[in-house]
Amino acid sequence: MKIPHHTLAPTPPMGWNSWDCYGATVTEEEVRGNAKYIAEHMKEAGYEYVVVDIQWYESGAVSSVYRPFADLTMDQYSRLTPALNRFPSAKDNQGFKPLADEIHALGLKFGIHIMRGIPRQAVHQNMPIKGTPLTARDIAKTNSICPWNTDMYGVRSDIDAGQCYYNSLFDLYASWGVDFIKVDDIADSKLYHGSHMDEIKMIRQAIDQTGRDMVLSLSPGPSHLDEAADLEDHANMWRMTDDFWDVWPLLKDMFTRCHKWSKNVGPGHWPDADMLPLGRIGIRSVDGGASDRYTRFTEDEQITLMTLWSMFRSPFMFGGECRDNDTFTLDLLTNKDLLNVHRTGKNQRQLSRHDDEVIWYSETEDYLYVALFNLNDTSRTLTFDLNALPDDIKPAGDCYVVFTDEKKTLNQPLSFDIRPHASILLKLSR
């Protein structure tokens, strides 16, 4: 039937996530600092979710490399809780409630990351599950593990107590005031083709029964197109790729993925090109083959990235340490045209691709946007033929080059010399 959770994300979710900067180690103070910055500098542009990424329950986390079998902070019902050395406000069993309250007070929303499943330590300690006489050992899938992290076992969907566990988990998160959940080790199993769809469905049901609005985001990718219908029915966003970092081949490859998934973009359901590794990142993360740095993308590549994400309408989850943003980064993240097409674009799609020359199109209420991308390693002249526009679409005459603000005469065909990896975004009044 009509899918209620789709109303939670009518436009692509926007916000900040701690992963690209802090790996598995972010602290409450860092989250708070970024939230304040966002409230001041980015909220108006639409950034609203502040998300604490993986292993907030690991008191000894030191980077983006997980410590095998580390002890995790956990309550009496097999549910992980914030590590107090990193999140002191969680004291007295308050969990993330105080931090979420703070963030709500800034006019923002609060999100957390979780791993699919139940903690292995709860299983080996045979802890209770709230709302059922069964225990962690009863509900764990004996051979369902994540290949890259040792925290969890999968949860059985063939007995009611499995659903009970997920319900108890999301009840807790609702009581904390969580608005956004990123579930990991679930959209692509990494061991087998496809997702853990049975657990996705349990999580959907667990969220719904709380009565609280929580956006559901699924990781990692690549999700599989064969499962697109099910993903849309159960989640708000799901990853199209494995982790995205600031190297050109990953960005170039995203064009193919965006083209493949563009039919599946729409209110409430957003294929996800992953976080924006811009600004200062890698502070305590070593993923992506680098550590503390400003993004390795050139300015041209950054504009290309943001233009593609905007035209395609991928979620914007900024990965940089906000307080270290330079002007270029902040301006790019809050560019009015990008935000306009990102939030209100319609009929967006790849118009054409010849080798490394790609053209995307999107419509907003007042404008037509056409993006010309040069993915080649040499400069290229790209031309755009106005006849390629849909038949019922007529540009009214004005044509602007976004970013340079240059006005172009609407001569046929429009032609541009574009540097390697760079792009031109045109705005045509309609």
Added chain:
Amino acid sequence: MKIPHHTLAPTPPMGWNSWDCYGATVTEEEVRGNAKYIAEHMKEAGYEYVVVDIQWYESGAVSSVYRPFADLTMDQYSRLTPALNRFPSAKDNQGFKPLADEIHALGLKFGIHIMRGIPRQAVHQNMPIKGTPLTARDIAKTNSICPWNTDMYGVRSDIDAGQCYYNSLFDLYASWGVDFIKVDDIADSKLYHGSHMDEIKMIRQAIDQTGRDMVLSLSPGPSHLDEAADLEDHANMWRMTDDFWDVWPLLKDMFTRCHKWSKNVGPGHWPDADMLPLGRIGIRSVDGGASDRYTRFTEDEQITLMTLWSMFRSPFMFGGECRDNDTFTLDLLTNKDLLNVHRTGKNQRQLSRHDDEVIWYSETEDYLYVALFNLNDTSRTLTFDLNALPDDIKPAGDCYVVFTDEKKTLNQPLSFDIRPHASILLKLSR
């Protein structure tokens, strides 16, 4: 850019195809007989393409089972031509021109089936290729064969002469007046995951350079969702399944496929659930595990089939011997509500599925259509909650049951007892 060939099929193609009745053996007289019937009884409903299926160049074809390495009729440029014993009007090198003319004179359009590639016999006889000094041996892919038919080798896309061959082929078809081409052994390779996309692209270009409008249909399935964007860019229809026959498991399975592919349905590009094996079929075909018969589908199943095809908007290619249609079959094929939602439906999609209870939705200018399907082997009561309709959609009050023409009060929820494999199609005024 805008895709010109999409204008050729603004609504899902409709017509008749000889395969389900006549396998590889249909004659000119049988084609003509069916065309006349269609002109008289089905054209008004929208059926227009009359398609001669596989091996019209095989003078000794006896059923749907191919004779290995049979001699094929061929012109001096490695192009197959109609077998004169079956298509006498093709005499004097006229090819299908006279037959196409006749069909055009009836107000209908003419189509043919071809196999991907160049005849193996042309290669082994080293025949010329029109427009190039190279020969059949030069352009054949040495190890690209169809696993289920011995007629052809694939054509090389890495040398210009390969494109020359396809150009010469479609030039010939254009000169005959062909309006519709079904290319086989191309949408799913059966040996490897995926299609022969390089030859699909050559065929697209070959059609375009003729200047003649020809609808392009790709077989067999299952096509792969991963290639959906490319299929849409190059063809008008492509099969979602291997051959479809009149047995329930294949029909039940189609619901899953239609759900998966529903994003890819639209003007000019139609995922294809395959032919309608209704009425009298199997006259000289033994495929699908049966021979000469009336369709093995029950009447309930036939209505279910036509309702799904209509709601999803799959092409309608009737497979029966038209002249043997009974009233039930003809009425079903020309049902005004089915045709309305088939030709003008928008936002069509599966609303929900719980086990064997499936609900589909589509909108036309004046009506909302809701189809309730019971795929179970026992009777079921299905209910439809009006709140499941999109927010901006308001039924005006009238509700009719298509087929029984019964008027229902628009009470909440609408509830129906449905026989096994049967369905209810509701029409709500808006």
Added chain:
Amino acid sequence: MKIPHHTLAPTPPMGWNSWDCYGATVTEEEVRGNAKYIAEHMKEAGYEYVVVDIQWYESGAVSSVYRPFADLTMDQYSRLTPALNRFPSAKDNQGFKPLADEIHALGLKFGIHIMRGIPRQAVHQNMPIKGTPLTARDIAKTNSICPWNTDMYGVRSDIDAGQCYYNSLFDLYASWGVDFIKVDDIADSKLYHGSHMDEIKMIRQAIDQTGRDMVLSLSPGPSHLDEAADLEDHANMWRMTDDFWDVWPLLKDMFTRCHKWSKNVGPGHWPDADMLPLGRIGIRSVDGGASDRYTRFTEDEQITLMTLWSMFRSPFMFGGECRDNDTFTLDLLTNKDLLNVHRTGKNQRQLSRHDDEVIWYSETEDYLYVALFNLNDTSRTLTFDLNALPDDIKPAGDCYVVFTDEKKTLNQPLSFDIRPHASILLKLSR
């Protein structure tokens, strides 16, 4: 170089194993009872190993179905120890020493089963590893698990402490007086093609450094012929199949496997057709699709089984409760001709196979053995042509039918009517 461990098993190992009767639940009293029976009735025939199969460290084991994540008895160094409720003689940290002593006193040898790896509970409790400052968490492979049992993680071969752990394990077993080790979850990974060869090599080294003779047996199968050379270099026996039970299709299938592996049979290295599910089995096991019973094999099939195992020279590990042996079973297990060819056969191989008629050959010092097997479900007449014998082999004239003791004239060709699934074993003096 010359492989020292091959001297430990100059003939195929023979003995008894608790799995077929008792699943994961055998008790000391049952082991003792069987050992006494063997000493009295089977030792003279060559049966010597008494093996305690899986989960002797699981105090709550109830059948052959494992209890997920059950608590296991373990020492302070992450090494599993016998459950005292099942093995009371292990009290005061004596482990299996007292039981091994008893069995040695009977003139027999003592064996145990272990799972590849280190207990998951040791990892989650972060227990020490003897001889290294590292702990269980350091040496566990984070994503190496057995798909059908939750007891263990794999052990890392890339750090010295991994080898330390296996050394400490086999030091303990040596101190107990263990003579035979069956390692499970190692010869076929069940998740990937191939074995866990890195851990096989660590176990080899761990055994060698103890200085004690321990026969090494690897499970489960199917092992892969591609790894035969490595298996032979590191183990004494390895399984050719997954678990073997008393149903005909598994027995019939073993003929193909024995043919494939017959080159790899030799002193010290024995491809293993698995245990002999004869006599009374399934007492507390539900594997193989049945429970407490006498073997489901007919007498003909039992003779066929024992004849194949003998001719091929697979280990004889009896699976039945010895004390319930009937005369037929005991006679079959101790048949002098079978034992002769099993222990002293040379040049053994399949001579021919035509459909379901299979002939095997083996030579001993005084006799030539020829086995004719009818694998068909109907009676067949099988003939043996004496010219099929190797050129340098000349039968001296006497020919006996083993089991019936009938003397046959050595006419050409020898011909026998054989019942379905039955066999004839011929003994020719040389």
Added chain:
Amino acid sequence: MKIPHHTLAPTPPMGWNSWDCYGATVTEEEVRGNAKYIAEHMKEAGYEYVVVDIQWYESGAVSSVYRPFADLTMDQYSRLTPALNRFPSAKDNQGFKPLADEIHALGLKFGIHIMRGIPRQAVHQNMPIKGTPLTARDIAKTNSICPWNTDMYGVRSDIDAGQCYYNSLFDLYASWGVDFIKVDDIADSKLYHGSHMDEIKMIRQAIDQTGRDMVLSLSPGPSHLDEAADLEDHANMWRMTDDFWDVWPLLKDMFTRCHKWSKNVGPGHWPDADMLPLGRIGIRSVDGGASDRYTRFTEDEQITLMTLWSMFRSPFMFGGECRDNDTFTLDLLTNKDLLNVHRTGKNQRQLSRHDDEVIWYSETEDYLYVALFNLNDTSRTLTFDLNALPDDIKPAGDCYVVFTDEKKTLNQPLSFDIRPHASILLKLSR
């Protein structure tokens, strides 16, 4: 039963093959020239088979690259015949008889290469098959082709006429006096895991029914160990690898393969490490990434190669143009110790391998041979511990280094500095 064809190759076949020099293009004159050389210089050492490799029926062959769909010379029964421009002695339908006679007169034996199957041109021309009313079209497998050569279709084993064809083929070869057949596209299918075993069996039967002795060699590799038993039952030699050329990585890799296959070496059945690419090769071949040259192997590598082939007992099929042999090459090919261990070695096997240090062992009547190989790219000191010899083997005291003829004192352990890729072959009197 006893396998008659094993008597045809009691020692590993030795001879010359035209492939490495002449690709698909060798002429009668070149064959004759090499045969004369062999009779004079190599016959005494045991080289006896002179083999004409692929496409002797292709009059236009120019190198080792096949001309797609080339016309082939063929008789009236779909059997390929020698191209007269290359083999003028085959005139008057004499086939290879005159050339074979010449070679026999030199005291040598004659061999040919064939592709599995029936010529595609025979199928498309629908030629007769000798001894059956069926034709080429009837017996061809419709979708069984070689992925790298366009000459043939596979032959059906499910109808008698398929066997008839192979019988007619080998009858012809028998009438020509052929002594050795190398069948290609059969031991590894290159498209699927495994061989074309059904056609191997037909060929075995076809050879047997001729009554003539013909050694059967199967190509290309890698053959699969899983099929070793069947290969041994039906052929005399089969390839362990794809084509072998004069580059070190292929030679290094052969050590692993020889270790895996060493159990399958024995009188009549020889796993084949492929031809010896020594001396002058590549004259009209461009395979292996090079053209006309002396072998790219260094002298050390050549000795390593010949030592491995000899110890393992792979067939010796020399690939060089004999008449261009230099002294080093001829001496190496005819080294008495290599030949001794190659022809009379027993119990040969890899004794040990640690990283790049490999030791092989073999026994002859008078000597023990131990080969020490340094596969590393730096010099290494390898030592051999006499205790590694089998228990029942006692060296009598004399120890010689083959090639240098140096006498060594039999001190413990024997130790040698060995250059990169080089080897030491020791001969110990027993």
